[in-house]
Amino acid sequence: QSVADYDLWLSYSEITDQKLSDEYRAHTRSIAFLGNSETLTVAQEELHLGLRNMLGEASFQMDADPNRATLIVGTKDQLHATIKDRLIQDLEQVGREGFVIRTMEQKGKNVLVISANTDMGILYGVFRLLALMGQHQELDKISLVDAPQIDLRMLNHWDNLDRTVERGYAGASIWNWQKLPEYIDQRYIDYARANASIGINAVSLTNVNANALILTTMYLEKVQALAEVFRPYGIKVYLTARFSAPIEIGGLDTADPLNQNVQQWWNKKATEIYALIPDFGGFLVKANSEGQPGPQNYDRNHVDGANMMAKALKPYDGNVIWRAFVYSEHDADDRAKQAYSEFIPYDGQFMDNVLVQTKNGAIDFQPREPFHPMFGAMPKTSQIIEFQITQEYLGFSTHLVFLPKLFEEVLDSDTYRKGEGSTVAKAMDGSLYDKKMTGMVGVANIGSDLNWTGHPFAQANWYGFGRLAWNPYLDAETIADEWLRLTYSNEDAFVNPMKQLLIDSREAVVNYMNPLGLHHIFDTNHHYGPGPWVSELGRPEWNPTYYHNADENGIGFDRTIEGSNAVAQYAEPLQSRWNKPKTTPEKYLLWFHHLPWDYVLENGDTLWDGIALKYQEGVDQVGKMISTWEKMKPYVSKERHSEVQMLLNIQLKEANWWRDACLLYFQTFSNRDLPDGVEKPT
Ligand code: GCW
Numbered sequence: 001q002s003v004a005d006y007d008l009w010l011s012y013s014e015i016t017d018q019k020l021s022d023e024y025r026a027h028t029r030s031i032a033f034l035g036n037s038e039t040l041t042v043a044q045e046e047l048h049l050g051l052r053n054m055l056g057e058a059s060f061q062m063d064a065d066p067n068r069a070t071l072i073v074g075t076k077d078q079l080h081a082t083i084k085d086r087l088i089q090d091l092e093q094v095g096r097e098g099f100v101i102r103t104m105e106q107k108g109k110n111v112l113v114i115s116a117n118t119d120m121g122i123l124y125g126v127f128r129l130l131a132l133m134g135q136h137q138e139l140d141k142i143s144l145v146d147a148p149q150i151d152l153r154m155l156n157h158w159d160n161l162d163r164t165v166e167r168g169y170a171g172a173s174i175w176n177w178q179k180l181p182e183y184i185d186q187r188y189i190d191y192a193r194a195n196a197s198i199g200i201n202a203v204s205l206t207n208v209n210a211n212a213l214i215l216t217t218m219y220l221e222k223v224q225a226l227a228e229v230f231r232p233y234g235i236k237v238y239l240t241a242r243f244s245a246p247i248e249i250g251g252l253d254t255a256d257p258l259n260q261n262v263q264q265w266w267n268k269k270a271t272e273i274y275a276l277i278p279d280f281g282g283f284l285v286k287a288n289s290e291g292q293p294g295p296q297n298y299d300r301n302h303v304d305g306a307n308m309m310a311k312a313l314k315p316y317d318g319n320v321i322w323r324a325f326v327y328s329e330h331d332a333d334d335r336a337k338q339a340y341s342e343f344i345p346y347d348g349q350f351m352d353n354v355l356v357q358t359k360n361g362a363i364d365f366q367p368r369e370p371f372h373p374m375f376g377a378m379p380k381t382s383q384i385i386e387f388q389i390t391q392e393y394l395g396f397s398t399h400l401v402f403l404p405k406l407f408e409e410v411l412d413s414d415t416y417r418k419g420e421g422s423t424v425a426k427a428m429d430g431s432l433y434d435k436k437m438t439g440m441v442g443v444a445n446i447g448s449d450l451n452w453t454g455h456p457f458a459q460a461n462w463y464g465f466g467r468l469a470w471n472p473y474l475d476a477e478t479i480a481d482e483w484l485r486l487t488y489s490n491e492d493a494f495v496n497p498m499k500q501l502l503i504d505s506r507e508a509v510v511n512y513m514n515p516l517g518l519h520h521i522f523d524t525n526h527h528y529g530p531g532p533w534v535s536e537l538g539r540p541e542w543n544p545t546y547y548h549n550a551d552e553n554g555i556g557f558d559r560t561i562e563g564s565n566a567v568a569q570y571a572e573p574l575q576s577r578w579n580k581p582k583t584t585p586e587k588y589l590l591w592f593h594h595l596p597w598d599y600v601l602e603n604g605d606t607l608w609d610g611i612a613l614k615y616q617e618g619v620d621q622v623g624k625m626i627s628t629w630e631k632m633k634p635y636v637s638k639e640r641h642s643e644v645q646m647l648l649n650i651q652l653k654e655a656n657w658w659r660d661a662c663l664l665y666f667q668t669f670s671n672r673d674l675p676d677g678v679e680k681p682t
Contacts, residue, residue: 005451034074098147099125152439170447198466376417384439397454404464512618
């Protein structure tokens with residue numbers, strides 16, 4: 001019952017159910033693992049590890065004759081014609097990274113086959129088979145054909161070279177730059193295994209608030225060592241490139257993207273990197289945002305900057321990932337509008353190895369935001385989505401919040417860019433517009449804590465991100481179900497209530513932090529607790545008061561035609577719908593509207609009462625999470641149980657804090673009593 005936190009969802013717990021383990025043993029008794037490569041070696045090792053832990057060492061043999069094997073693992077080219085012919089149609093569907101898992105008949109006997117077009121497909125197939133077994137799924141009649149729907153499935157680390165992590169809440173950076181390149185921490189390997197098991201195939205190692213030193217030879221050799229660890233697992237390395245690097249480490253006196261010496265410098269840098277890391281992914285760039293240098297420092301624009309770097313990488317098939325997270329103090333009528341205004345005119349001007357990376361919402365990783373209006377609005381650009389897995393505005397690694405629910409909500413949102421059904425998922429996976437490359441990015445929540453993510457349940461957010469990047473149409477419940485089974489237990493009495501707990505946890509945090517479309521009312525800089533009163537910071541859009549605008553007349557941000565007109569950045573019918581409070585979903589109400597305290601909500605409550613009751617509901621939901629967890633003692637180790645219990649107790653205390661702080665503050669404007677049912681602050 002006890003689970004080593006370090007093992008994540010790869011704990012491969014022993015299968016004690018006799019019938020099931022017999023069934024699995026029958027399938028895996030004699031294994032023919034065909035072919036030879038670094039990737040196939042790690043796949044074979046993983047299969048071995050998984051089977052040994054789940055079924056016991058003595059139960060299988062690894063190098064069986066394919067004619068007599070019960071499990072055959074091999075790429076299309078390795079398979080015997082009689083088996084290959086029966087799989088060929090499916091293999092044609094699964095591309096470079098997909099796989100087929102099927103039971104079929106061979107000489108009157110059942111044989112289980114994992115096949116793919118490439119070695120990477122095999123590795124993904126092996127991980128999937130082990131996951132299915134870990135979830136106690138039937139294999140007898142399995143026929144699974146699966147392939148990723150998104151090309152680039154990427155983690156962004158915001159890790160600094162001194163091992164601090166921006167917005168990292170799980171200890172120091174796992175990259176030990178001081179000991180690299182010689183010392184290869186086992187963690188790097190396990191990190192690669194975990195990522196490959198959920199299909200992550202790219203990682204940017206360093207903070208987007210970048211340090212140019214990472215591009216010096218000394219650091220590149222360290223990066224090379226990591227890239228070599230990751231390569232068998234199909235993971236490409238990217239680095240953040242500081243736009244002013246030619247000045248800082250190159251001795252030039254400018255970083256002007258149209259200056260030939262600057263272009264030359266980046267060309268040479270690319271050549272140097274690819275000599276060390278032939279499959280280097282490319283650069284990730286945050287430019288002209290929050291004080292980072294960029295092309296605008298030289299009166300050039302994003303296209304000039306991105307294309308200059310793209311030219312340097314092009315000969316090696318590298319990409320530039322250019323972030324669209326920009327906002328400036330000069331045009332601060334509505335921060336939410338700025339990225340769209342700045343980027344949309346550039347559609348069609350970026351080189352084809354430039355990807356524009358846009359956060360899921362137009363402000364900044366809030367507990368809830370409407371989808372970013374740029375999605376679907378740049379048909380000629382490879383636009384990729386950035387989610388935050390680390391919980392900057394979601395209670396750090398202290399609060400339990402299951403993020404796949406948030407990711408799913410965004411991916412399922414309809415942009416209407418090509419009529420009804422133009423969901424964000426479709427804009428991302430290339431089905432809406434033909435894209436050279438598609439991608440989904442998550443800001444990692446990983447650190448050197450024993451359990452990787454700080455909160456043991458934050459592992460589910462890493463897991464869930466990877467699963468959704470593989471298939472953006474998966475639903476959050478399926479992901480919760482998988483993760484709970486793989487990490488903790490297959491007992492229904494555990495899985496069912498805990499699944500509900502995970503699913504509800506997202507709405508709980510919205511309710512006790514930012515209900516009804518409120519946003520960015522966090523205390524300054526750290527973004528942890530409430531701070532709706534903060535109003536004296538240097539720039540208007542740094543102040544929470546800017547976002548909620550509470551006064552005697554009401555509360556909310558007017559983004560209608562009469563207000564900032566941010567609604568105009570959305571396609572019809574959203575534009576018209578969200579322009580009126582009555583046709584705006586209440587979850588976004590105060591995002592788009594400034595409304596009187598007595599505005600009447602759908603359920604008949606006044607806005608003031610509604611806000612207060614939502615805060616209370618959030619607190620009550622956390623209370624319910626605690627009582628559910630209380631009943632889970634039989635299914636998890638004592639240590640795990642008490643760890644999560646302590647964290648949930650903090651979460652409850654802080655949900656109360658949020659409710660009291662926000663309601664007492666807003667009450668100074670509303671001048672109304674709290675409704676029945678809302679606990680009075682003491
Ligand atoms: O969410 C904000 C964070 C910054 C971060 C920035 C960004 C890396 O508060 O810490 O900087 O976004 O995404 O660039």
